[in-house]
Amino acid sequence: MHLASGTRPPGETARAGGGFGAVAAGLLRACRPRQWLKNGFVLAAPAAAGVLTTADGLRGSLIAVAAFCCAASGTYLFNDAADVAADRLHPRKRLRPIAAGIVPVRLARIAGTVLLVLGVLIALAAGWRLALVVACYLALTFAYTHWLKHQPVVDLVAVAACQVVRAFAGAVAVGVPVTGWFLVVVSLGSLLLVAGKRDAELRAQNGGEVTRATLAVYTPGYLAHVRAMSAGAVIVTYGLWALQEHTGTAQAFLAASLVPFVLMVLRHALLVERGQGEEPEELVLRDRPLQVFTAMTLLLLVLGIYLP
Structure with missing residues:
Protein backbone atom coordinates (compact mmCIF):
# COMPACT_ATOMS: atom_id res chain seq x y z
CA MET A 1 0.00 0.00 0.00
CA ALA A 160 -30.39 6.83 4.35
CA ALA A 161 -31.51 3.40 5.57
CA CYS A 162 -29.26 3.75 8.62
CA GLN A 163 -31.33 6.75 9.72
CA VAL A 164 -34.56 4.85 9.09
CA VAL A 165 -33.30 1.99 11.27
CA ARG A 166 -32.56 4.53 14.02
CA ALA A 167 -36.10 5.88 13.80
CA PHE A 168 -37.57 2.37 13.80
CA ALA A 169 -35.45 1.49 16.85
CA GLY A 170 -37.06 4.29 18.81
CA ALA A 171 -40.49 2.87 18.08
CA VAL A 172 -39.39 -0.62 19.09
CA ALA A 173 -37.81 0.65 22.31
CA VAL A 174 -41.08 2.15 23.57
CA GLY A 175 -43.49 -0.27 21.90
CA VAL A 176 -45.35 2.12 19.60
CA PRO A 177 -46.46 1.34 16.02
CA VAL A 178 -44.72 2.95 13.07
CA THR A 179 -47.00 4.52 10.48
CA GLY A 180 -46.33 4.55 6.76
CA TRP A 181 -46.28 8.38 6.75
CA PHE A 182 -43.61 8.40 9.42
CA LEU A 183 -41.33 6.01 7.54
CA VAL A 184 -41.76 7.88 4.24
CA VAL A 185 -40.92 11.27 5.77
CA VAL A 186 -37.85 9.89 7.56
CA SER A 187 -36.70 8.01 4.46
CA LEU A 188 -37.00 10.99 2.14
CA GLY A 189 -35.45 13.39 4.64
CA SER A 190 -32.51 11.03 5.11
CA LEU A 191 -32.04 10.65 1.36
CA LEU A 192 -32.03 14.45 1.01
CA LEU A 193 -29.23 14.77 3.58
CA VAL A 194 -27.17 11.99 1.99
CA ALA A 195 -27.50 13.46 -1.50
CA GLY A 196 -26.40 16.83 -0.12
CA LYS A 197 -23.41 15.18 1.54
CA ARG A 198 -22.31 13.51 -1.72
CA ASP A 199 -22.82 16.77 -3.60
CA ALA A 200 -20.51 18.59 -1.18
CA GLU A 201 -17.93 15.80 -1.42
CA LEU A 202 -18.01 16.01 -5.20
CA ARG A 203 -17.52 19.79 -5.09
CA ALA A 204 -14.65 19.42 -2.61
CA GLN A 205 -12.70 17.23 -5.04
CA ASN A 206 -12.42 20.09 -7.53
CA GLY A 207 -10.73 17.86 -10.10
CA GLY A 208 -8.35 16.33 -7.56
CA GLU A 209 -7.82 12.76 -6.39
CA VAL A 210 -11.03 10.69 -6.20
CA THR A 211 -11.43 9.77 -2.52
CA ARG A 212 -14.71 7.83 -2.85
CA ALA A 213 -15.35 5.38 -5.69
CA THR A 214 -18.92 6.48 -6.33
CA LEU A 215 -17.85 10.10 -6.80
CA ALA A 216 -16.22 9.05 -10.06
CA VAL A 217 -19.71 8.08 -11.26
CA TYR A 218 -21.92 10.81 -9.83
CA THR A 219 -22.36 14.14 -11.60
CA PRO A 220 -23.52 17.47 -10.11
CA GLY A 221 -26.62 17.30 -12.27
CA TYR A 222 -27.60 13.84 -11.03
CA LEU A 223 -27.14 14.71 -7.38
CA ALA A 224 -29.07 17.96 -7.89
CA HIS A 225 -31.91 15.87 -9.36
CA VAL A 226 -31.91 13.53 -6.35
CA ARG A 227 -31.92 16.48 -3.96
CA ALA A 228 -34.75 18.24 -5.78
CA MET A 229 -36.83 15.06 -5.92
CA SER A 230 -36.23 14.28 -2.25
CA ALA A 231 -36.88 17.85 -1.10
CA GLY A 232 -40.18 18.13 -2.96
CA ALA A 233 -41.36 14.70 -1.87
CA VAL A 234 -40.48 15.16 1.80
CA ILE A 235 -42.31 18.50 1.94
CA VAL A 236 -45.44 16.97 0.36
CA THR A 237 -45.44 13.86 2.56
CA TYR A 238 -44.80 15.89 5.71
CA GLY A 239 -47.71 18.16 4.82
CA LEU A 240 -50.00 15.20 4.16
CA TRP A 241 -49.00 13.65 7.50
CA ALA A 242 -49.72 16.89 9.33
CA LEU A 243 -53.07 17.49 7.66
CA GLN A 244 -54.47 13.97 7.22
CA GLU A 245 -53.27 12.15 10.33
CA HIS A 246 -54.45 14.77 12.85
CA THR A 247 -57.51 16.84 13.66
CA GLY A 248 -58.50 19.84 15.78
CA THR A 249 -55.87 21.80 17.67
CA ALA A 250 -53.15 19.25 16.88
CA GLN A 251 -53.76 19.69 13.16
CA ALA A 252 -53.51 23.47 13.48
CA PHE A 253 -50.10 23.36 15.18
CA LEU A 254 -48.75 20.64 12.90
CA ALA A 255 -50.00 22.43 9.79
CA ALA A 256 -48.25 25.59 11.02
CA SER A 257 -45.04 23.59 11.46
CA LEU A 258 -45.00 23.07 7.70
CA VAL A 259 -43.81 26.68 7.23
CA PRO A 260 -40.54 26.41 9.22
CA PHE A 261 -40.11 22.87 7.89
CA VAL A 262 -40.11 24.17 4.31
CA LEU A 263 -37.70 26.95 5.34
CA MET A 264 -35.45 24.32 6.89
CA VAL A 265 -35.39 22.30 3.65
CA LEU A 266 -34.74 25.42 1.56
CA ARG A 267 -31.97 26.61 3.89
CA HIS A 268 -30.29 23.20 3.65
CA ALA A 269 -30.48 23.41 -0.15
CA LEU A 270 -28.76 26.81 -0.07
CA LEU A 271 -25.99 25.55 2.20
CA VAL A 272 -25.40 22.54 -0.06
CA GLU A 273 -25.18 24.82 -3.10
CA ARG A 274 -22.51 26.75 -1.22
CA GLY A 275 -20.58 23.53 -0.69
CA GLN A 276 -21.34 23.18 3.04
CA GLY A 277 -23.36 19.96 3.14
CA GLU A 278 -20.60 17.39 3.63
CA GLU A 279 -21.29 17.10 7.37
CA PRO A 280 -25.06 17.66 7.92
CA GLU A 281 -24.75 17.44 11.70
CA GLU A 282 -22.20 20.26 11.63
CA LEU A 283 -24.67 22.51 9.81
CA VAL A 284 -27.11 22.29 12.72
CA LEU A 285 -24.35 23.28 15.12
CA ARG A 286 -23.04 26.20 13.05
CA ASP A 287 -25.79 27.75 10.94
CA ARG A 288 -28.02 30.10 12.94
CA PRO A 289 -30.95 30.34 10.45
CA LEU A 290 -31.08 26.54 10.22
CA GLN A 291 -31.08 26.35 14.03
CA VAL A 292 -33.98 28.81 14.21
CA PHE A 293 -36.07 26.98 11.59
CA THR A 294 -35.38 23.63 13.26
CA ALA A 295 -36.30 24.97 16.70
CA MET A 296 -39.54 26.47 15.35
CA THR A 297 -40.48 23.18 13.69
CA LEU A 298 -39.78 21.18 16.84
CA LEU A 299 -41.70 23.66 19.03
CA LEU A 300 -44.81 23.47 16.87
CA LEU A 301 -44.53 19.68 16.74
CA VAL A 302 -44.34 19.49 20.54
CA LEU A 303 -47.33 21.80 20.89
CA GLY A 304 -49.32 19.81 18.35
CA ILE A 305 -48.55 16.43 19.87
CA TYR A 306 -48.49 17.13 23.61
CA LEU A 307 -50.75 20.16 24.15
CA PRO A 308 -54.20 18.85 22.98
Missing part, protein backbone atom coordinates in the same frame (compact mmCIF):
# COMPACT_ATOMS: atom_id res chain seq x y z
CA HIS A 2 1.40 3.39 -0.99
CA LEU A 3 0.90 6.31 1.33
CA ALA A 4 0.20 9.85 0.25
CA SER A 5 3.15 12.21 0.33
CA GLY A 6 3.92 13.59 3.75
CA THR A 7 1.79 11.07 5.68
CA ARG A 8 2.83 8.49 8.23
CA PRO A 9 1.70 4.95 8.86
CA PRO A 10 -1.00 4.47 11.50
CA GLY A 11 0.41 4.81 14.98
CA GLU A 12 3.71 6.47 13.99
CA THR A 13 2.62 9.95 15.08
CA ALA A 14 1.37 8.58 18.40
CA ARG A 15 4.65 6.77 19.02
CA ALA A 16 6.75 9.73 17.97
CA GLY A 17 5.20 12.61 19.87
CA GLY A 18 1.97 11.62 21.58
CA GLY A 19 1.48 9.99 24.94
CA PHE A 20 -1.50 8.22 26.45
CA GLY A 21 -3.45 11.47 26.75
CA ALA A 22 -3.01 12.31 23.06
CA VAL A 23 -4.09 8.84 22.01
CA ALA A 24 -7.09 8.88 24.36
CA ALA A 25 -8.18 12.30 23.10
CA GLY A 26 -7.72 11.12 19.53
CA LEU A 27 -9.75 7.99 20.19
CA LEU A 28 -12.58 10.05 21.63
CA ARG A 29 -12.50 12.34 18.60
CA ALA A 30 -12.48 9.29 16.30
CA CYS A 31 -15.74 8.18 17.95
CA ARG A 32 -17.27 11.36 16.45
CA PRO A 33 -19.43 12.43 19.41
CA ARG A 34 -20.81 15.33 17.36
CA GLN A 35 -22.41 12.81 15.03
CA TRP A 36 -24.43 11.48 17.95
CA LEU A 37 -26.86 14.21 16.88
CA LYS A 38 -28.00 11.72 14.26
CA ASN A 39 -29.39 9.62 17.10
CA GLY A 40 -32.06 12.25 17.44
CA PHE A 41 -33.83 10.09 14.84
CA VAL A 42 -34.24 7.52 17.63
CA LEU A 43 -36.46 9.97 19.52
CA ALA A 44 -38.66 10.73 16.52
CA ALA A 45 -41.17 7.89 16.94
CA PRO A 46 -41.51 8.18 20.74
CA ALA A 47 -41.93 11.94 20.41
CA ALA A 48 -44.52 11.62 17.62
CA ALA A 49 -46.43 9.05 19.71
CA GLY A 50 -46.46 11.41 22.70
CA VAL A 51 -44.79 8.96 25.11
CA LEU A 52 -41.63 10.92 25.99
CA THR A 53 -43.41 12.41 29.00
CA THR A 54 -44.02 8.95 30.51
CA ALA A 55 -41.43 7.19 32.67
CA ASP A 56 -41.37 4.04 30.55
CA GLY A 57 -41.27 5.96 27.30
CA LEU A 58 -38.43 8.19 28.45
CA ARG A 59 -36.47 5.23 29.85
CA GLY A 60 -36.82 3.17 26.68
CA SER A 61 -35.90 6.14 24.48
CA LEU A 62 -32.77 6.97 26.47
CA ILE A 63 -31.64 3.34 26.41
CA ALA A 64 -32.07 3.27 22.63
CA VAL A 65 -30.12 6.52 22.21
CA ALA A 66 -27.28 5.24 24.41
CA ALA A 67 -27.17 1.95 22.50
CA PHE A 68 -26.94 3.72 19.15
CA CYS A 69 -24.29 6.16 20.40
CA CYS A 70 -22.06 3.21 21.28
CA ALA A 71 -22.92 1.22 18.16
CA ALA A 72 -22.44 4.19 15.83
CA SER A 73 -19.09 5.15 17.36
CA GLY A 74 -17.93 1.56 17.00
CA THR A 75 -18.82 1.53 13.32
CA TYR A 76 -17.08 4.89 12.80
CA LEU A 77 -13.87 3.42 14.21
CA PHE A 78 -14.07 0.38 11.94
CA ASN A 79 -14.97 2.52 8.94
CA ASP A 80 -12.06 4.92 9.49
CA ALA A 81 -9.69 2.00 10.02
CA ALA A 82 -10.81 0.48 6.72
CA ASP A 83 -10.58 3.83 4.87
CA VAL A 84 -7.28 5.01 6.33
CA ALA A 85 -5.46 5.06 2.99
CA ALA A 86 -8.25 6.88 1.13
CA ASP A 87 -8.76 9.35 3.99
CA ARG A 88 -5.13 10.46 3.71
CA LEU A 89 -5.92 11.73 0.21
CA HIS A 90 -8.86 13.82 1.41
CA PRO A 91 -8.19 17.47 2.37
CA ARG A 92 -10.28 17.23 5.54
CA LYS A 93 -10.49 13.52 6.38
CA ARG A 94 -6.68 13.24 6.45
CA LEU A 95 -6.89 15.08 9.78
CA ARG A 96 -9.00 12.35 11.36
CA PRO A 97 -7.12 10.70 14.26
CA ILE A 98 -6.70 7.32 12.58
CA ALA A 99 -5.68 8.71 9.19
CA ALA A 100 -3.31 11.16 10.90
CA GLY A 101 -1.64 8.33 12.81
CA ILE A 102 -2.70 9.57 16.26
CA VAL A 103 -4.75 6.44 16.90
CA PRO A 104 -3.27 3.12 15.70
CA VAL A 105 -5.52 1.05 13.44
CA ARG A 106 -5.32 -1.96 15.75
CA LEU A 107 -6.39 0.10 18.77
CA ALA A 108 -9.28 1.56 16.76
CA ARG A 109 -10.53 -1.91 15.89
CA ILE A 110 -10.26 -3.13 19.49
CA ALA A 111 -12.12 -0.07 20.80
CA GLY A 112 -14.66 -0.44 18.00
CA THR A 113 -15.36 -4.04 18.96
CA VAL A 114 -15.88 -3.06 22.61
CA LEU A 115 -18.32 -0.32 21.62
CA LEU A 116 -20.28 -2.60 19.29
CA VAL A 117 -20.72 -5.22 21.99
CA LEU A 118 -21.61 -2.55 24.54
CA GLY A 119 -24.24 -1.13 22.20
CA VAL A 120 -26.00 -4.49 21.89
CA LEU A 121 -25.79 -5.12 25.64
CA ILE A 122 -27.30 -1.72 26.44
CA ALA A 123 -30.10 -2.40 23.95
CA LEU A 124 -30.89 -5.66 25.75
CA ALA A 125 -31.91 -3.56 28.77
CA ALA A 126 -34.96 -2.51 26.73
CA GLY A 127 -35.61 -6.01 25.38
CA TRP A 128 -34.36 -8.41 22.76
CA ARG A 129 -36.29 -6.67 19.98
CA LEU A 130 -34.26 -3.48 20.34
CA ALA A 131 -31.05 -5.54 20.52
CA LEU A 132 -32.08 -7.20 17.25
CA VAL A 133 -32.64 -3.82 15.60
CA VAL A 134 -29.20 -2.64 16.77
CA ALA A 135 -27.68 -5.84 15.39
CA CYS A 136 -29.40 -5.19 12.04
CA TYR A 137 -28.01 -1.65 12.07
CA LEU A 138 -24.51 -3.04 12.64
CA ALA A 139 -24.95 -5.54 9.81
CA LEU A 140 -26.05 -2.74 7.48
CA THR A 141 -23.15 -0.48 8.43
CA PHE A 142 -20.60 -3.26 7.98
CA ALA A 143 -22.08 -4.11 4.59
CA TYR A 144 -21.80 -0.42 3.73
CA THR A 145 -18.18 -0.16 4.90
CA HIS A 146 -16.98 -3.18 2.93
CA TRP A 147 -19.22 -3.21 -0.15
CA LEU A 148 -22.29 -0.97 -0.44
CA LYS A 149 -20.32 2.30 -0.25
CA HIS A 150 -18.69 1.41 -3.56
CA GLN A 151 -22.01 0.86 -5.37
CA PRO A 152 -23.45 4.01 -7.00
CA VAL A 153 -27.03 4.85 -5.98
CA VAL A 154 -27.07 1.91 -3.55
CA ASP A 155 -24.68 3.82 -1.29
CA LEU A 156 -27.16 6.71 -1.04
CA VAL A 157 -29.99 4.37 -0.06
CA ALA A 158 -27.79 2.46 2.41
CA VAL A 159 -26.80 5.59 4.35
Whole structure:
Protein backbone atom coordinates (compact mmCIF):
# COMPACT_ATOMS: atom_id res chain seq x y z
CA MET A 1 0.00 0.00 0.00
CA HIS A 2 1.40 3.39 -0.99
CA LEU A 3 0.90 6.31 1.33
CA ALA A 4 0.20 9.85 0.25
CA SER A 5 3.15 12.21 0.33
CA GLY A 6 3.92 13.59 3.75
CA THR A 7 1.79 11.07 5.68
CA ARG A 8 2.83 8.49 8.23
CA PRO A 9 1.70 4.95 8.86
CA PRO A 10 -1.00 4.47 11.50
CA GLY A 11 0.41 4.81 14.98
CA GLU A 12 3.71 6.47 13.99
CA THR A 13 2.62 9.95 15.08
CA ALA A 14 1.37 8.58 18.40
CA ARG A 15 4.65 6.77 19.02
CA ALA A 16 6.75 9.73 17.97
CA GLY A 17 5.20 12.61 19.87
CA GLY A 18 1.97 11.62 21.58
CA GLY A 19 1.48 9.99 24.94
CA PHE A 20 -1.50 8.22 26.45
CA GLY A 21 -3.45 11.47 26.75
CA ALA A 22 -3.01 12.31 23.06
CA VAL A 23 -4.09 8.84 22.01
CA ALA A 24 -7.09 8.88 24.36
CA ALA A 25 -8.18 12.30 23.10
CA GLY A 26 -7.72 11.12 19.53
CA LEU A 27 -9.75 7.99 20.19
CA LEU A 28 -12.58 10.05 21.63
CA ARG A 29 -12.50 12.34 18.60
CA ALA A 30 -12.48 9.29 16.30
CA CYS A 31 -15.74 8.18 17.95
CA ARG A 32 -17.27 11.36 16.45
CA PRO A 33 -19.43 12.43 19.41
CA ARG A 34 -20.81 15.33 17.36
CA GLN A 35 -22.41 12.81 15.03
CA TRP A 36 -24.43 11.48 17.95
CA LEU A 37 -26.86 14.21 16.88
CA LYS A 38 -28.00 11.72 14.26
CA ASN A 39 -29.39 9.62 17.10
CA GLY A 40 -32.06 12.25 17.44
CA PHE A 41 -33.83 10.09 14.84
CA VAL A 42 -34.24 7.52 17.63
CA LEU A 43 -36.46 9.97 19.52
CA ALA A 44 -38.66 10.73 16.52
CA ALA A 45 -41.17 7.89 16.94
CA PRO A 46 -41.51 8.18 20.74
CA ALA A 47 -41.93 11.94 20.41
CA ALA A 48 -44.52 11.62 17.62
CA ALA A 49 -46.43 9.05 19.71
CA GLY A 50 -46.46 11.41 22.70
CA VAL A 51 -44.79 8.96 25.11
CA LEU A 52 -41.63 10.92 25.99
CA THR A 53 -43.41 12.41 29.00
CA THR A 54 -44.02 8.95 30.51
CA ALA A 55 -41.43 7.19 32.67
CA ASP A 56 -41.37 4.04 30.55
CA GLY A 57 -41.27 5.96 27.30
CA LEU A 58 -38.43 8.19 28.45
CA ARG A 59 -36.47 5.23 29.85
CA GLY A 60 -36.82 3.17 26.68
CA SER A 61 -35.90 6.14 24.48
CA LEU A 62 -32.77 6.97 26.47
CA ILE A 63 -31.64 3.34 26.41
CA ALA A 64 -32.07 3.27 22.63
CA VAL A 65 -30.12 6.52 22.21
CA ALA A 66 -27.28 5.24 24.41
CA ALA A 67 -27.17 1.95 22.50
CA PHE A 68 -26.94 3.72 19.15
CA CYS A 69 -24.29 6.16 20.40
CA CYS A 70 -22.06 3.21 21.28
CA ALA A 71 -22.92 1.22 18.16
CA ALA A 72 -22.44 4.19 15.83
CA SER A 73 -19.09 5.15 17.36
CA GLY A 74 -17.93 1.56 17.00
CA THR A 75 -18.82 1.53 13.32
CA TYR A 76 -17.08 4.89 12.80
CA LEU A 77 -13.87 3.42 14.21
CA PHE A 78 -14.07 0.38 11.94
CA ASN A 79 -14.97 2.52 8.94
CA ASP A 80 -12.06 4.92 9.49
CA ALA A 81 -9.69 2.00 10.02
CA ALA A 82 -10.81 0.48 6.72
CA ASP A 83 -10.58 3.83 4.87
CA VAL A 84 -7.28 5.01 6.33
CA ALA A 85 -5.46 5.06 2.99
CA ALA A 86 -8.25 6.88 1.13
CA ASP A 87 -8.76 9.35 3.99
CA ARG A 88 -5.13 10.46 3.71
CA LEU A 89 -5.92 11.73 0.21
CA HIS A 90 -8.86 13.82 1.41
CA PRO A 91 -8.19 17.47 2.37
CA ARG A 92 -10.28 17.23 5.54
CA LYS A 93 -10.49 13.52 6.38
CA ARG A 94 -6.68 13.24 6.45
CA LEU A 95 -6.89 15.08 9.78
CA ARG A 96 -9.00 12.35 11.36
CA PRO A 97 -7.12 10.70 14.26
CA ILE A 98 -6.70 7.32 12.58
CA ALA A 99 -5.68 8.71 9.19
CA ALA A 100 -3.31 11.16 10.90
CA GLY A 101 -1.64 8.33 12.81
CA ILE A 102 -2.70 9.57 16.26
CA VAL A 103 -4.75 6.44 16.90
CA PRO A 104 -3.27 3.12 15.70
CA VAL A 105 -5.52 1.05 13.44
CA ARG A 106 -5.32 -1.96 15.75
CA LEU A 107 -6.39 0.10 18.77
CA ALA A 108 -9.28 1.56 16.76
CA ARG A 109 -10.53 -1.91 15.89
CA ILE A 110 -10.26 -3.13 19.49
CA ALA A 111 -12.12 -0.07 20.80
CA GLY A 112 -14.66 -0.44 18.00
CA THR A 113 -15.36 -4.04 18.96
CA VAL A 114 -15.88 -3.06 22.61
CA LEU A 115 -18.32 -0.32 21.62
CA LEU A 116 -20.28 -2.60 19.29
CA VAL A 117 -20.72 -5.22 21.99
CA LEU A 118 -21.61 -2.55 24.54
CA GLY A 119 -24.24 -1.13 22.20
CA VAL A 120 -26.00 -4.49 21.89
CA LEU A 121 -25.79 -5.12 25.64
CA ILE A 122 -27.30 -1.72 26.44
CA ALA A 123 -30.10 -2.40 23.95
CA LEU A 124 -30.89 -5.66 25.75
CA ALA A 125 -31.91 -3.56 28.77
CA ALA A 126 -34.96 -2.51 26.73
CA GLY A 127 -35.61 -6.01 25.38
CA TRP A 128 -34.36 -8.41 22.76
CA ARG A 129 -36.29 -6.67 19.98
CA LEU A 130 -34.26 -3.48 20.34
CA ALA A 131 -31.05 -5.54 20.52
CA LEU A 132 -32.08 -7.20 17.25
CA VAL A 133 -32.64 -3.82 15.60
CA VAL A 134 -29.20 -2.64 16.77
CA ALA A 135 -27.68 -5.84 15.39
CA CYS A 136 -29.40 -5.19 12.04
CA TYR A 137 -28.01 -1.65 12.07
CA LEU A 138 -24.51 -3.04 12.64
CA ALA A 139 -24.95 -5.54 9.81
CA LEU A 140 -26.05 -2.74 7.48
CA THR A 141 -23.15 -0.48 8.43
CA PHE A 142 -20.60 -3.26 7.98
CA ALA A 143 -22.08 -4.11 4.59
CA TYR A 144 -21.80 -0.42 3.73
CA THR A 145 -18.18 -0.16 4.90
CA HIS A 146 -16.98 -3.18 2.93
CA TRP A 147 -19.22 -3.21 -0.15
CA LEU A 148 -22.29 -0.97 -0.44
CA LYS A 149 -20.32 2.30 -0.25
CA HIS A 150 -18.69 1.41 -3.56
CA GLN A 151 -22.01 0.86 -5.37
CA PRO A 152 -23.45 4.01 -7.00
CA VAL A 153 -27.03 4.85 -5.98
CA VAL A 154 -27.07 1.91 -3.55
CA ASP A 155 -24.68 3.82 -1.29
CA LEU A 156 -27.16 6.71 -1.04
CA VAL A 157 -29.99 4.37 -0.06
CA ALA A 158 -27.79 2.46 2.41
CA VAL A 159 -26.80 5.59 4.35
CA ALA A 160 -30.39 6.83 4.35
CA ALA A 161 -31.51 3.40 5.57
CA CYS A 162 -29.26 3.75 8.62
CA GLN A 163 -31.33 6.75 9.72
CA VAL A 164 -34.56 4.85 9.09
CA VAL A 165 -33.30 1.99 11.27
CA ARG A 166 -32.56 4.53 14.02
CA ALA A 167 -36.10 5.88 13.80
CA PHE A 168 -37.57 2.37 13.80
CA ALA A 169 -35.45 1.49 16.85
CA GLY A 170 -37.06 4.29 18.81
CA ALA A 171 -40.49 2.87 18.08
CA VAL A 172 -39.39 -0.62 19.09
CA ALA A 173 -37.81 0.65 22.31
CA VAL A 174 -41.08 2.15 23.57
CA GLY A 175 -43.49 -0.27 21.90
CA VAL A 176 -45.35 2.12 19.60
CA PRO A 177 -46.46 1.34 16.02
CA VAL A 178 -44.72 2.95 13.07
CA THR A 179 -47.00 4.52 10.48
CA GLY A 180 -46.33 4.55 6.76
CA TRP A 181 -46.28 8.38 6.75
CA PHE A 182 -43.61 8.40 9.42
CA LEU A 183 -41.33 6.01 7.54
CA VAL A 184 -41.76 7.88 4.24
CA VAL A 185 -40.92 11.27 5.77
CA VAL A 186 -37.85 9.89 7.56
CA SER A 187 -36.70 8.01 4.46
CA LEU A 188 -37.00 10.99 2.14
CA GLY A 189 -35.45 13.39 4.64
CA SER A 190 -32.51 11.03 5.11
CA LEU A 191 -32.04 10.65 1.36
CA LEU A 192 -32.03 14.45 1.01
CA LEU A 193 -29.23 14.77 3.58
CA VAL A 194 -27.17 11.99 1.99
CA ALA A 195 -27.50 13.46 -1.50
CA GLY A 196 -26.40 16.83 -0.12
CA LYS A 197 -23.41 15.18 1.54
CA ARG A 198 -22.31 13.51 -1.72
CA ASP A 199 -22.82 16.77 -3.60
CA ALA A 200 -20.51 18.59 -1.18
CA GLU A 201 -17.93 15.80 -1.42
CA LEU A 202 -18.01 16.01 -5.20
CA ARG A 203 -17.52 19.79 -5.09
CA ALA A 204 -14.65 19.42 -2.61
CA GLN A 205 -12.70 17.23 -5.04
CA ASN A 206 -12.42 20.09 -7.53
CA GLY A 207 -10.73 17.86 -10.10
CA GLY A 208 -8.35 16.33 -7.56
CA GLU A 209 -7.82 12.76 -6.39
CA VAL A 210 -11.03 10.69 -6.20
CA THR A 211 -11.43 9.77 -2.52
CA ARG A 212 -14.71 7.83 -2.85
CA ALA A 213 -15.35 5.38 -5.69
CA THR A 214 -18.92 6.48 -6.33
CA LEU A 215 -17.85 10.10 -6.80
CA ALA A 216 -16.22 9.05 -10.06
CA VAL A 217 -19.71 8.08 -11.26
CA TYR A 218 -21.92 10.81 -9.83
CA THR A 219 -22.36 14.14 -11.60
CA PRO A 220 -23.52 17.47 -10.11
CA GLY A 221 -26.62 17.30 -12.27
CA TYR A 222 -27.60 13.84 -11.03
CA LEU A 223 -27.14 14.71 -7.38
CA ALA A 224 -29.07 17.96 -7.89
CA HIS A 225 -31.91 15.87 -9.36
CA VAL A 226 -31.91 13.53 -6.35
CA ARG A 227 -31.92 16.48 -3.96
CA ALA A 228 -34.75 18.24 -5.78
CA MET A 229 -36.83 15.06 -5.92
CA SER A 230 -36.23 14.28 -2.25
CA ALA A 231 -36.88 17.85 -1.10
CA GLY A 232 -40.18 18.13 -2.96
CA ALA A 233 -41.36 14.70 -1.87
CA VAL A 234 -40.48 15.16 1.80
CA ILE A 235 -42.31 18.50 1.94
CA VAL A 236 -45.44 16.97 0.36
CA THR A 237 -45.44 13.86 2.56
CA TYR A 238 -44.80 15.89 5.71
CA GLY A 239 -47.71 18.16 4.82
CA LEU A 240 -50.00 15.20 4.16
CA TRP A 241 -49.00 13.65 7.50
CA ALA A 242 -49.72 16.89 9.33
CA LEU A 243 -53.07 17.49 7.66
CA GLN A 244 -54.47 13.97 7.22
CA GLU A 245 -53.27 12.15 10.33
CA HIS A 246 -54.45 14.77 12.85
CA THR A 247 -57.51 16.84 13.66
CA GLY A 248 -58.50 19.84 15.78
CA THR A 249 -55.87 21.80 17.67
CA ALA A 250 -53.15 19.25 16.88
CA GLN A 251 -53.76 19.69 13.16
CA ALA A 252 -53.51 23.47 13.48
CA PHE A 253 -50.10 23.36 15.18
CA LEU A 254 -48.75 20.64 12.90
CA ALA A 255 -50.00 22.43 9.79
CA ALA A 256 -48.25 25.59 11.02
CA SER A 257 -45.04 23.59 11.46
CA LEU A 258 -45.00 23.07 7.70
CA VAL A 259 -43.81 26.68 7.23
CA PRO A 260 -40.54 26.41 9.22
CA PHE A 261 -40.11 22.87 7.89
CA VAL A 262 -40.11 24.17 4.31
CA LEU A 263 -37.70 26.95 5.34
CA MET A 264 -35.45 24.32 6.89
CA VAL A 265 -35.39 22.30 3.65
CA LEU A 266 -34.74 25.42 1.56
CA ARG A 267 -31.97 26.61 3.89
CA HIS A 268 -30.29 23.20 3.65
CA ALA A 269 -30.48 23.41 -0.15
CA LEU A 270 -28.76 26.81 -0.07
CA LEU A 271 -25.99 25.55 2.20
CA VAL A 272 -25.40 22.54 -0.06
CA GLU A 273 -25.18 24.82 -3.10
CA ARG A 274 -22.51 26.75 -1.22
CA GLY A 275 -20.58 23.53 -0.69
CA GLN A 276 -21.34 23.18 3.04
CA GLY A 277 -23.36 19.96 3.14
CA GLU A 278 -20.60 17.39 3.63
CA GLU A 279 -21.29 17.10 7.37
CA PRO A 280 -25.06 17.66 7.92
CA GLU A 281 -24.75 17.44 11.70
CA GLU A 282 -22.20 20.26 11.63
CA LEU A 283 -24.67 22.51 9.81
CA VAL A 284 -27.11 22.29 12.72
CA LEU A 285 -24.35 23.28 15.12
CA ARG A 286 -23.04 26.20 13.05
CA ASP A 287 -25.79 27.75 10.94
CA ARG A 288 -28.02 30.10 12.94
CA PRO A 289 -30.95 30.34 10.45
CA LEU A 290 -31.08 26.54 10.22
CA GLN A 291 -31.08 26.35 14.03
CA VAL A 292 -33.98 28.81 14.21
CA PHE A 293 -36.07 26.98 11.59
CA THR A 294 -35.38 23.63 13.26
CA ALA A 295 -36.30 24.97 16.70
CA MET A 296 -39.54 26.47 15.35
CA THR A 297 -40.48 23.18 13.69
CA LEU A 298 -39.78 21.18 16.84
CA LEU A 299 -41.70 23.66 19.03
CA LEU A 300 -44.81 23.47 16.87
CA LEU A 301 -44.53 19.68 16.74
CA VAL A 302 -44.34 19.49 20.54
CA LEU A 303 -47.33 21.80 20.89
CA GLY A 304 -49.32 19.81 18.35
CA ILE A 305 -48.55 16.43 19.87
CA TYR A 306 -48.49 17.13 23.61
CA LEU A 307 -50.75 20.16 24.15
CA PRO A 308 -54.20 18.85 22.98
